[in-house]
Amino acid sequence: GAVVSQHPSWVICKSGTSVKIECRSLDFQATTMFWYRQFPKQSLMLMATSNEGSKATYEQGVEKDKFLINHASLTLSTLTVTSAHPEDSSFYICSASLQIGTEAFFGQGTRLTVV
């Protein structure tokens, strides 16, 4: 089956620094990837849709300048949390689909802790 790899699995950073999270589709090309955020004991909330070669589409309420998304190739999308603060601490998960409307394959998630 299709594999999506996310790196790192966990990261601790100091407040005010930036953190980059990578999402790779290992055995297929993903023209579209998705970034979700999950608070403890809560559901996944879509943050943005990452489109290869173009700007990401952000959901309402998500700060574009805070969460920078780059989708430079068909197998790699990155999420950069800029000037991180403790309230940005969360579990971030990416996903990618092979085709419209079908199964999305998820990365293993990244636990971000900002201290």
Add this chain to the structure above:
Amino acid sequence: AQSVTQLDSQVPVFEEAPVELRCNYSSSVSVYLFWYVQYPNQGLQLLLKYLSGSTLVKGINGFEAEFNKSQTSFHLRKPSVHISDTAEYFCAVSGPYNQGGKLIFGQGTELSVKP
């Protein structure tokens, strides 16, 4: 707009007992439906999906779900649960016009299997 409601936030059950996790959705267009499982600090794994055809869908790990269009439901069932089924379960919907695998998730149901 689409939405998903998981009617139970927590479901405790004894090992080898049957279980049903309830999911209702709201949509003005036809949808694709999914159930995912999430183990602690991990990404999501697809249990099963309904795209079209037979309304009874069988998935991995002995789970099955039935799509009921008139009741807008997609309940997940397993006739006999194991300790290893303890996890968080998410119902999700994707519309046919949604880009790639853009998913709307329910709030999640925590299944706790006790010996």
